[in-house]
Amino acid sequence: MSAPELVGGSAADRERIAHELVTVTIDGRQVQVPKGTGLVEAAAAAGVEIPVFCYEPRVGAGIGACRMCLVEIEGMPKLQTGCTTPVTDGMVVHTAGTSEQAAAGQSATMEFLLLNHPLDCPVCDKGGECALQDLSFRYGSGKTRMTFRKRSLEKPIPISPTIALDRERCIMCFRCTRFSQEVAQDEELSAVNRGALSMIATFEDEPYRGPFSGNVTELCPVGALTSTQYRFKARPWEYEQAASVCGLCPVGCNVAVQSREGRVQRVLSRNHPEVDRGWLCDKGRFSYSHLYSEERILTPRRRGVRELEELGWEQALDELEGMIERAQGEVVLALSGSETLELAYALAKIVRQGAGSDRVVLPEQAADALDPFRVPISALAEAEEIVVFEECPVLDRAPLIELWLKQARRNGAHVTRIGPSGDIQRGRGEAALACQELAEKESALGKRLRAAERAILLWSGGGGAGGCHLAALAHALGLHEKEGSGALLLPASPNARGVAEAWAAAGDENRQPRQIGLLVVSGDEAASEPQVRQLAEHARATVALTLFAGDSGEWADLVLPATGYLERSGTMRNLEGRLQRLRGATGSPARRELSWLAELAGRLGVDLPGSEAALFTELSAKVLDGISLASLGDRAPLPPRVEAQTFEAARAESPPTLLGGPLELIRYRALFSGPEVEHVPELSFQRPAAEVEISPEDADRRGISGGNEVVVRSNGTRVTLRARINAALLPGMVRVAAEHCAELARGVEVSRP
Amino acid sequence: MIGSTLITVGRSLGVTLKQIFRGTVTEQYPEYKRPVYPRFRGRHRLNLHENGLEKCVGCSLCAAACPVDCIRVVAAENSADNRVSAGERYARIYEINLSRCIFCGYCELACPFDAITLGNDYELSEYSRSDLIYTKEMLLADPIKRTPVADAALYDTPTPYYRTDS
Numbered sequence: 013m014s015a016p017e018l019v020g021g022s023a024a025d026r027e028r029i030a031h032e033l034v035t036v037t038i039d040g041r042q043v044q045v046p047k048g049t050g051l052v053e054a055a056a057a058a059g060v061e062i063p064v065f066c067y068e069p070r071v072g073a074g075i076g077a078c079r080m081c082l083v084e085i086e087g088m089p090k091l092q093t094g095c096t097t098p099v100t101d102g103m104v105v106h107t108a109g110t111s112e113q114a115a116a117g118q119s120a121t122m123e124f125l126l127l128n129h130p131l132d133c134p135v136c137d138k139g140g141e142c143a144l145q146d147l148s149f150r151y152g153s154g155k156t157r158m159t160f161r162k163r164s165l166e167k168p169i170p171i172s173p174t175i176a177l178d179r180e181r182c183i184m185c186f187r188c189t190r191f192s193q194e195v196a197q198d199e200e201l202s203a204v205n206r207g208a209l210s211m212i213a214t215f216e217d218e219p220y221r222g223p224f225s226g227n228v229t230e231l232c233p234v235g236a237l238t239s240t241q242y243r244f245k246a247r248p249w250e251y252e253q254a255a256s257v258c259g260l261c262p263v264g265c266n267v268a269v270q271s272r273e274g275r276v277q278r279v280l281s282r283n284h285p286e287v288d289r290g291w292l293c294d295k296g297r298f299s300y301s302h303l304y305s306e307e308r309i310l311t312p313r314r315r316g317v318r319e320l321e322e323l324g325w326e327q328a329l330d331e332l333e334g335m336i337e338r339a340q341g342e343v344v345l346a347l348s349g350s351e352t353l354e355l356a357y358a359l360a361k362i363v364r365q366g367a368g369s370d371r372v373v374l375p376e377q378a379a380d381a382l383d384p385f386r387v388p389i390s391a392l393a394e395a396e397e398i399v400v401f402e403e404c405p406v407l408d409r410a411p412l413i414e415l416w417l418k419q420a421r422r423n424g425a426h427v428t429r430i431g432p433s434g435d436i437q438r439g440r441g442e443a444a445l446a447c448q449e450l451a452e453k454e455s456a457l458g459k460r461l462r463a464a465e466r467a468i469l470l471w472s473g474g475g476g477a478g479g480c481h482l483a484a485l486a487h488a489l490g491l492h493e494k495e496g497s498g499a500l501l502l503p504a505s506p507n508a509r510g511v512a513e514a515w516a517a518a519g520d521e522n523r524q525p526r527q528i529g530l531l532v533v534s535g536d537e538a539a540s541e542p543q544v545r546q547l548a549e550h551a552r553a554t555v556a557l558t559l560f561a562g563d564s565g566e567w568a569d570l571v572l573p574a575t576g577y578l579e580r581s582g583t584m585r586n587l588e589g590r591l592q593r594l595r596g597a598t599g600s601p602a603r604r605e606l607s608w609l610a611e612l613a614g615r616l617g618v619d620l621p622g623s624e625a626a627l628f629t630e631l632s633a634k635v636l637d638g639i640s641l642a643s644l645g646d647r648a649p650l651p652p653r654v655e656a657q658t659f660e661a662a663r664a665e666s667p668p669t670l671l672g673g674p675l676e677l678i679r680y681r682a683l684f685s686g687p688e689v690e691h692v693p694e695l696s697f698q699r700p701a702a703e704v705e706i707s708p709e710d711a712d713r714r715g716i717s718g719g720n721e722v723v724v725r726s727n728g729t730r731v732t733l734r735a736r737i738n739a740a741l742l743p744g745m746v747r748v749a750a751e752h753c754a755e756l757a758r759g760v761e762v763s764r765p
Numbered sequence: 766m767i768g769s770t771l772i773t774v775g776r777s778l779g780v781t782l783k784q785i786f787r788g789t790v791t792e793q794y795p796e797y798k799r800p801v802y803p804r805f806r807g808r809h810r811l812n813l814h815e816n817g818l819e820k821c822v823g824c825s826l827c828a829a830a831c832p833v834d835c836i837r838v839v840a841a842e843n844s845a846d847n848r849v850s851a852g853e854r855y856a857r858i859y860e861i862n863l864s865r866c867i868f869c870g871y872c873e874l875a876c877p878f879d880a881i882t883l884g885n886d887y888e889l890s891e892y893s894r895s896d897l898i899y900t901k902e903m904l905l906a907d908p909i910k911r912t913p914v915a916d917a918a919l920y921d922t923p924t925p926y927y928r929t930d931s
Contacts, residue, residue, distance in 0.1 A: 134824030134877045135852045168853070244840040244854045247825045273839075 034101040039110045050074060051094040051105065052081060062107055063118075063147050065125075065233045066185035067095035070290060072194045078125070078185050080147065082117040083107050091117045108151070122152045128163040129234070130180045138235030140248035144183060165211075171201075172219040173694045174240055174298050175229060179211045182236035188212060188228035195291070197418050198222035212236070219697060223411055223683055226297040230280060230290075239278060241298060241694055246272040254597035255282060255646050257584060258296040259350060259577030260688060262503050263389070263412040264586030265292050266647060269300075269578050269597035276300045276578050276597055284647045286388040287590070293411035295683055298695055302559070303576045305691035309561050310602045313571045320565055325603060331570055333615050335553050336367045339529025343367040344551070346544045347515070348535030349375035349505025352582025352594060354627040356511035358609045358620055359534055360518035366616035367530070370523045372515055373544060375537075377508035378501040378587070379478035384656035385486045386589055387468060387498025392416040394496055395425050397464040399450070399457065401443040401482065402431035403473025408683045410502045410587060413470065428457055431473070432678060432747070433740040440678055440745065441667030443473055444481040448664045451488040461489055466496035474504070477662060484661035492656040502587055504681070505537060506577075510585035517634040530555065535574065536687045539564040557605065560687045573602035581624045583644070592648040593641065670759035673726045675710065677760045678747045685751055700749035705738040706762060707745065714763055724748065726760040735762070800915035801885050803924045806868045807912065808886040809861055811904040812879065819849055819905070820880035823856030830875035835865035859901040864894055879927045885912040 032047040036054055043058035052074070055062045065078035074081075074095030081094035086104040091114060094107075108115040126148060133139040168176035184203065189212065192201035200220050204213045214220050229239045251270040258265045258279070266282035279297050283290035302308070312328030313320035323331070336343065345363045347356055364370055392398060392413070398420055400406060407414040421427050430436045430446050436457075438446045450458050461467050467489065471482045479501035486492065486499040503509070531544075531551035538544050539556050540563045548554045548567045556564030557574045564571050579600040585591050606622050613620035621627055625641060632638055670676055684698040704724055706716065716722055718737045723730050724746070731754055741747065746762060792799055801807070812820045823840030841857035849855035873882050886908055891897050917924050 132852065134826060135822050135854045139824070244823070244842050247829070249829055250825065 034099055034103075036099045036101075036103040036105060038105045039107055045099060047101075048098050051083065051092075051097045051099055054099045055094065055105070055107065060107055060109065062094045063151060064095055065143055065147070065183060066187060068187050068190075068231060070195070071187055071190040071231065075186060075190070078183060079121040080118065080125075082114055082121060084111040084114045118151060119153060122148060123157070125183050126152060126156065127158055128180070129183065130162060132181075136178075136181065136235035137238045137243060138181075138232070142235060143233035168238075170219075170240060171214050171237075172221065172225060173697050174294065175220060175225060176238050176240050176243065177212060178236050178238070181234045182212055183234055184210060184212075185233055187231045187233065188237055191228055191231055192220075192222070192225075194422070195415065195418065196222055196224040196227070198224070200225075201228065221698065223293050223295075223407060223698070224291060224415060226294045227281075227291050239298070241301060242278040245277045246270075251277070252597070254595040255593075256578065256595045256597060257586075257592040258292070259352075259506050259580070259584060259594060260296055260299070260686075261293075261410050261412075262506050262508065262587035263287065263410045264506065264584060264590065264592050265296055265412055266592070267292065267296065269595075271598045274598050276303060279578075282646075286390040286647075286650065287586070287588075288412050289390065289416075291412060291415055293683065294695070294698065295411070295689060299688040299692050300578055301694075302688045302691040303578060305560070307562070307691060308559055308601075309571060309573045311573060313561065313565075315569045320561060320571060325608060328570065328572065329608060329612055329615070332555060332572075332612060335530050335555065335570070336616065339367065339369075339553065341368040341523065342525035342527050342529030343369040344371045344373065344525075344528050344531050344547065345369075345515075346373040346531065346533045346538045346541075346547065347375065347511045348533075348538030348541075349377070349503070349508040349511050350535045350537055350577065351507060351511055351514075352580055352584055352624070353507070353510045353514045353591075353631060354582040354624045355580070355605055356507075356514035356534075357518055357627055357631050358606055358613075359532070360515045361618055361620055362609060362613055362616065363532060364519035364521070366613060366618040368523065369525055370519060370521055371525055373538070373547070374512050374515065375503065375505040375508040376474055377478055377503050377512050378589075379480050379483065381483035381659060381661075382479045382486075382499055382501055383589065383654040384492040385469075385483065385497075385499035386650065386653045387496070387500065388650050389413065389416055389500070389588060391466070391496050391498065392425075392468055393419045393423055395420055395464075395466045395468045397461050397467040398425055398427045398470065399461065399467075400427065400429045400431075400434070400470040400472060401447060402429045402434050402470075403440060403443050403475070404504075404680055405433075406470065406472045406502065408680055409472050409504060411683055413472075413502060426460065432742045432745045433738060437742040439667065439742060440676055441475060443471070444475060444477075444664035445666065447481040447485045451485045464497075465494060467491060467494070468497060469499040470502060471500070472502040480659075480661045481664055484659075487656065487658065492653065500587055506586070507584040509589065510583070510591075513585070513635050514631060517631050528552065533557065533564060533568070536560060536563065539568075540686075560691065562687065562690075572608075575600040575602055575604060583628060583641075588650055590648050590650050591636070591639075591644055593644050593646075673757075673759040673761040674744075675706075675746050675760050675762060676744060677724075677726070677753065677756055677758055678745055679750050679753050679756070680747060682749045682751075685749065700751065702733050702752045703736045703748070704733040704762060705736050705741055705747040707741040707743040708737050708739055709743040710746070710762070711735065711737050716762070716764060721765060722762050723765050724753075724756060724760050724762050726757040729755045729757070731756060732765065795888075798911070798913055800913040801887070803914055803917040803920065804922065804928070805885050805887075805912075805914070806870050806883040808863065808884050808889060808908070809866075809872070809881055809899070809904055810884045810908055811859065811881055811901065813905070814851060818851050819855060820851070820878045821856045821859060821876075822850050822852040822854050822878060822880070823859070824854070824877065826875045826877065827872035827881055830871040832869060832871065833865050833867055835862040836860070836872060837862075856901060859904065861899045861904065862897060863889055863899055864897040873927060876927075882928050884908050885914050887912065 033044045038058045041058040045054045062081045067074045076093035076096040082091040084106040108118040165179045167178045171177045189201045254269045265288040266284040268280045268282045281290045281292045311322045491497040528551040531554045533556040536558045554568045555570045556568035558564045581596040610622035682700040720735045722735045825838045828836040837860045839858040
């Protein structure tokens with residue numbers, strides 16, 4: 013049996029009391045637990061079950077809302093709720109199993125909960141995995157004494173395009189509102205009215221618009237909050253489940269991908285306590301249906317006279333082989349960082365060994381210098397000091413980290429954000445300078461960081477030499493010597509580190525062609541990158557492996573269909589350096605990449621196995637110290653820290669001066685952007701609005717107020733957007749989502765039309 | 766020698782003669798169909814409410830109860846302009862593979878709405894296996910009353926309430 017988890021209080025408090033043990037007797041069984049343990053956990057440690065609905069330690073301490081956990085405690089005149097009672101030494105507890113009074117209380121609670129609960133289990137999406145269904149089967153009476161009509165309310169109410177609310181089924185456990193108020197801290201869900209009329213609602217019927225809203229569907233113990241995408245798609249016992257990892261951001265949340273009849277039906281959390289603690293962002297949870305978009309390409313396409321025309325695989329491979337031959341070694345591979353290690357390795361092998369070129373475009377990634385400061389993400393919750401160099405918002409790069417930061421703040425940590433809209437405002441490109449100053453100059457923050465027992469540094473943004481500046485700061489602070497301290501870089505792509513490793517493993521020569529005979533672009537992310545697009549303009553021929561032909565279709569000569577991350581098997585390395593396994597949940601409607609890559613390799617005389625497992629074995633022998641797939645398990649362990657070495661980080665430089673306009677444009681890739689979101693109609697309400705964020709000072713100077721239509725222009729490009737005043741933004745900066753900035757340069761001017 | 770042979774032949778002819786005067790037991794199927802027991806479990810049918818809505822809400826409990834996994838249910842949501850069943854949910858696809866079905870009747874026991882019941886028809890031969898996959902339309906259609914049913918009053922076990930209409 014696992015040790016009971018302590019809830020609430022600061023890290024230091026928990027450490028102190030964890031050593032004091034108390035003895036309690038529950039249903040005649042004596043058990044020793046740390047002081048302060050809740051009664052529900054203590055009972056679990058004694059092997060006694062106290063049933064609960066509202067109690068969920070991840071959303072905060074127990075509140076005793078559902079009354080299901082009623083127990084009799086000797087010396088107390090009335091029944092007590094187990095979830096709000098911490099155990100004390102010598103406490104004698106009788107649960108419903110041994111106490112008649114407790115059993116009567118519990119069955120009355122059950123009867124009240126079911127009084128107005130509709131009997132629509134056959135229709136309800138929760139039926140089969142419902143806590144209320146399970147517990148009423150075990151503790152309920154089986155007959156109702158209710159002879160009146162049950163309460164009937166309007167249902168289902170879409171509280172957002174992704175979530176449906178059924179108020180008849182709600183048992184008012186407040187799990188969802190506590191999640192919204194304490195965990196996600198978006199304060200969007202709350203209970204309105206009182207007594208029998210109380211119900212869950214959003215403010216003024218506005219949609220629940222938060223990046224983590226989907227978690228309430230998984231938290232709800234009944235079928236009151238359900239996913240609209242998954243509505244009536246399958247019953248819980250009809251699934252095939254694959255224990256995979258989300259491949260949309262570098263956090264790598266562990267997910268259970270549930271599919272039926274060859275289609276992914278929903279994505280649930282698999283709770284890796286060190287990575288995601290059972291939470292997912294809405295992008296990871298709801299974007300799976302992009303796989304079934306009608307715009308997804310399933311067959312190879314070639315540039316025809318007017319548009320792309322379909323062709324068979326045999327022809328496509330002939331074409332590709334011809335392209336590689338004609339390129340005569342002048343091949344460039346652009347990887348997006350969303351590939352698995354295995355796929356990146358296969359591509360790298362074809363380019364390096366088959367085409368004879370060693371030129372690659374890799375996504376930004378963490379440098380090896382950060383390895384001595386490796387720390388699990390969950391350490392954020394226990395940290396005392398956290399400094400975030402936040403050029404790009406953490407939420408947009410690695411959304412789950414934002415939840416961990418909120419948790420850290422709740423546990424009493426100081427979180428300092430340094431960036432264009434942070435607590436310490438620094439301009440764009442000045443993060444490295446700020447890092448250097450913190451290491452070298454005396455400051456209050458520097459003192460606090462040195463004094464803290466557990467301090468964590470985060471780097472969210474480009475530049476900084478892959479975290480070398482951050483590593484230098486971490487080294488100066490001595491974070492490698494402190495347990496629970498460390499430094500993490502949040503890269504822009506999910507498997508940036510992994511694809512670089514795979515590229516390195518595929519060859520050791522360094523032939524750099526001057527011209528581009530053939531550009532191979534892997535992944536939609538790479539295809540939408542302006543830098544890759546520029547390369548494509550210089551290339552004599554281009555091949556793209558993408559899910560959609562939106563970006564690549566404009567310039568690629570050959571577009572080959574890719575598979576999605578939910579269909580792929582393989583491994584990915586997340587931002588901590590944790591190597592995690594993806595398990596393909598379903599087959600792919602498009603041909604697997606490894607299958608045709610193996611065929612192509614055969615034509616080019618490269619030895620390339622067609623299975624992920626064989627590729628992993630090959631990779632493992634070369635770069636992963638011979639570890640086996642089995643050692644990664646379902647919840648992968650964090651590799652140990654490496655020995656810290658002193659090194660000289662290059663001096664940070666001031667960012668180059670602006671050209672084109674007086675205001676600096678910060679082009680950011682919002683969380684809800686990219687092809688995975690664009691092809692999911694339910695998520696379109698979350699996509700960034702066509703807005704320009706501007707500081708109050710700059711807005712005043714230009715006579716702009718919030719909501720005005722303004723023109724953003726640079727070098728002859730103009731975009732009309734709506735102005736939004738962002739008081740936290742450093743004057744001289746404007747922020748626009750990447751999908752709305754078109755071809756704007758770095759320096760822009762904003763004016764009224 | 767000859768005598769014993771004659772005795773043997775005579776004895777066997779006696780058997781034949783005896784059978785000649787016994788009544789016939791052959792039933793002229795398919796011209797004559799013997800009535801089946803009232804609780805005989807034959808081809809399934811899906812039932813409708815009196816107002817014409819389907820009783821089935823597509824809950825898949827029949828498929829869960831089925832020991833040979835011969836039922837496939839894919840549900841969808843009723844809308845104002847396409848109301849199929851009484852609840853929020855209806856069965857968009859309901860298929861029974863009768864070549865796999867063992868006619869155990871668990872599906873009708875599992876059904877919370879008496880939507881699926883087993884009828885009395887047993888004449889289900891087809892030339893192709895795929896023809897034995899009965900779709901929702903086939904199961905909803907009134908059965909062609911080919912199979913006569915014996916009078917329930919002749920038997921001491923009553924017909925269960927959920928099968929009274931078949």
